[in-house]
Amino acid sequence: MTERQPDETLPDAVTTWPHLVRIELLATLAAMVLLTVWSIVVDAPLEEAADPNRTPDPSKAPWYFLGLQELLVYFDPWIAGVMVPLFIILGLLAIPYLDRNPNGAGYYTLRERPFAISAFLFGFLGLWVLPIVIGVFCRGPGWNWYWPWEAWDIAKTPHLTNINLTDLLGIPASLGGVLVLGWYGLALLFWLWQRKSAGLQRLGGARFAITAFLLLTMAAIPVKMALRLLLNVKYVWVTPWFNV
Amino acid sequence: MTRRPSLWRQFYNSVFRHRFDDTPRNRLLQITSNVFLHLHPATIRRHGLRLRYTWGMGGLSFLMFLVTVVTGVILMFYYRPTAAFAYIDMKNLQHEIPFGMIQRNMHRWGAHAMVILVWFHMLRVFLSGSYKAPREFNWGVGVILLTLTMLLSFTGYLLPWDQLARWAITVGTNMAAATPFLGHQGPGAGLTGVTERNDLRALLLGGPQVGDPAILRFYVLHCIFLPMIAAILMIVHFWRVRKDGGISGPPHVDEEPRPGRAPARSHGFRPKTED
Numbered sequence: 001m002t003e004r005q006p007d008e009t010l011p012d013a014v015t016t017w018p019h020l021v022r023i024e025l026l027a028t029l030a031a032m033v034l035l036t037v038w039s040i041v042v043d044a045p046l047e048e049a050a051d052p053n054r055t056p057d058p059s060k061a062p063w064y065f066l067g068l069q070e071l072l073v074y075f076d077p078w079i080a081g082v083m084v085p086l087f088i089i090l091g092l093l094a095i096p097y098l099d100r101n102p103n104g105a106g107y108y109t110l111r112e113r114p115f116a117i118s119a120f121l122f123g124f125l126g127l128w129v130l131p132i133v134i135g136v137f138c139r140g141p142g143w144n145w146y147w148p149w150e151a152w153d154i155a156k157t158p159h160l161t162n163i164n165l166t167d168l169l170g171i172p173a174s175l176g177g178v179l180v181l182g183w184y185g186l187a188l189l190f191w192l193w194q195r196k197s198a199g200l201q202r203l204g205g206a207r208f209a210i211t212a213f214l215l216l217t218m219a220a221i222p223v224k225m226a227l228r229l230l231l232n233v234k235y236v237w238v239t240p241w242f243n244v
Numbered sequence: 245m246t247r248r249p250s251l252w253r254q255f256y257n258s259v260f261r262h263r264f265d266d267t268p269r270n271r272l273l274q275i276t277s278n279v280f281l282h283l284h285p286a287t288i289r290r291h292g293l294r295l296r297y298t299w300g301m302g303g304l305s306f307l308m309f310l311v312t313v314v315t316g317v318i319l320m321f322y323y324r325p326t327a328a329f330a331y332i333d334m335k336n337l338q339h340e341i342p343f344g345m346i347q348r349n350m351h352r353w354g355a356h357a358m359v360i361l362v363w364f365h366m367l368r369v370f371l372s373g374s375y376k377a378p379r380e381f382n383w384g385v386g387v388i389l390l391t392l393t394m395l396l397s398f399t400g401y402l403l404p405w406d407q408l409a410r411w412a413i414t415v416g417t418n419m420a421a422a423t424p425f426l427g428h429q430g431p432g433a434g435l436t437g438v439t440e441r442n443d444l445r446a447l448l449l450g451g452p453q454v455g456d457p458a459i460l461r462f463y464v465l466h467c468i469f470l471p472m473i474a475a476i477l478m479i480v481h482f483w484r485v486r487k488d489g490g491i492s493g494p495p496h497v498d499e500e501p502r503p504g505r506a507p508a509r510s511h512g513f514r515p516k517t518e519d
């Protein structure tokens with residue numbers, strides 16, 4: 001057997017035993033102490049037995065899905081509960097193939113990849129964590145807004161006079177589709193305008209199209225929220241089969 | 245003539261393949277001759293040790309997975325997945341069974357911790373740019389692990405069979421009923437003709453609403469199917485971390501030609517230094 005010498009001679013390499021294993025042991029002990037104390041101090045919830053005839057109000061999904069449930073205020077379930085999670089998973093899977101920036105691999109830097117990092121943090125913090133915080137702390141009966149310090153027995157009625165965007169603008173409902181497709185058409189305009197730029201050259205058509213679709217879909221979420229909150233818009237696009 | 249080894253020495257040698265005095269050789273054997281520690285390379289770049297770099301999040305996610313596996317098996321001894329017994333069994337766990345409450349608490353809070361730790365692990369991998377070539381595939385394995393972690397939590401949520409459980413799962417699985425073409429409330433349901441008895445939600449729940457068959461389905465998914473897939477993918481994930489050149493690091497460490505440095509796609513072992 002050829003013997004391997006430890007690489008302590010190399011400035012960058014150390015033996016895994018004991019250097020890494022020691023850290024793992026200490027981290028394990030610390031985490032187990034924390035988890036044990038947490039489990040002694042706080043009991044897991046157990047409410048009354050399940051009763052199919054008594055629906056609690058509000059009925060909340062587990063906290064890690066409350067971001068999606070919060071989107072139900074603004075979108076129909078097939079978008080908030082099906083398409084959005086699907087695009088999140090597919091979008092995450094696609095990230096390494098879309099990001100062609102060679103810088104910033106293996107170290108923390110905002111300066112060398114400002115766009116990638118802002119886009120990711122916008123999605124993670126703004127579209128995932130923030131709605132969860134709202135769903136956990138600020139939603140009460142009827143999914144109305146209750147501050148954490150507000151009692152839930154104050155009756156609140158939601159604003160019910162919502163209107164479709166096409167009616168608000170006084171244009172035929174079929175033009176709603178034009179609005180939605182036009183939103184994604186922005187990508188095409190951007191491509192025509194900037195296609196000679198170094199950034200888009202590096203991406204190429206296929207990567208650009210996918211990236212633009214994902215980013216515009218992400219950006220559409222706060223746009224729809226703003227339309228609802230400021231103008232009481234219910235749908236942008238109404239069809240006999242689905243509404244957006 | 246060789247001396248006859250003592251019974252003790254023979255037994256010791258049959259269990260441990262080497263001695264434990266702190267020699268350079270034994271430091272390597274500690275890792276390479278131990279099936280569990282062998283997940284690691286025998287030597288590792290100093291950079292990959294820094295908690296400021298990895299935040300230790302991947303390792304702690306794995307620890308929380310192990311905690312839920314162990315406490316979960318213990319809970320399984322006391323839990324029957326039917327509407328008649330599930331809730332009573334939870335009550336018994338809490339009030340009758342010695343240490344039942346803390347098993348349940350550690351399982352519950354460990355699972356919640358795992359969800360958060362996995363999110364933060366993903367965040368650190370993104371911020372350190374560690375998904376870039378050659379680690380694209382392992383990022384993908386991670387995304388599937390993320391999905392599985394949340395599905396594991398979600399399927400477990402139903403099992404206590406209290407009001408919280410039943411209605412949270414009702415809200416969650418109602419989304420499946422809204423799936424285009426496959427859910428009876430989704431767009432295109434008219435085209436495929438699915439009803440509340442045979443759409444995607446019915447497949448998940450074993451019926452049109454959350455009841456006995458749903459408990460059994462979620463139980464099997466939660467205790468067998470999802471953990472098995474997750475365990476297999478974790479093995480792939482850890483293996484790929486090594487195959488892709490170990491924990492990522494800045495290129496000035498990565499690329500500087502240095503005698504004896506392993507090429508990026510080796511097992512992380514370095515050829516013997518010539519000197």
Ligand code: HEM
Binds near residue numbers: 306375382384386478
């Ligand atoms: C059950 C869930 C997971 C477990 C147990 C896990 C475990 C680990 C461990 C132990 C490492 C070694 C380095 C470290 O601790 O940071 C690692 C690295 C890595 N993980 Fe995960 N992981 C999980 C989920 C994910 C997710 C959700 C992603 C991304 C979407 C991901 C992507 C990666 C990548 C790309 C590396 C290599 C990082 C590098 O070389 O710097 N993993 N994982």
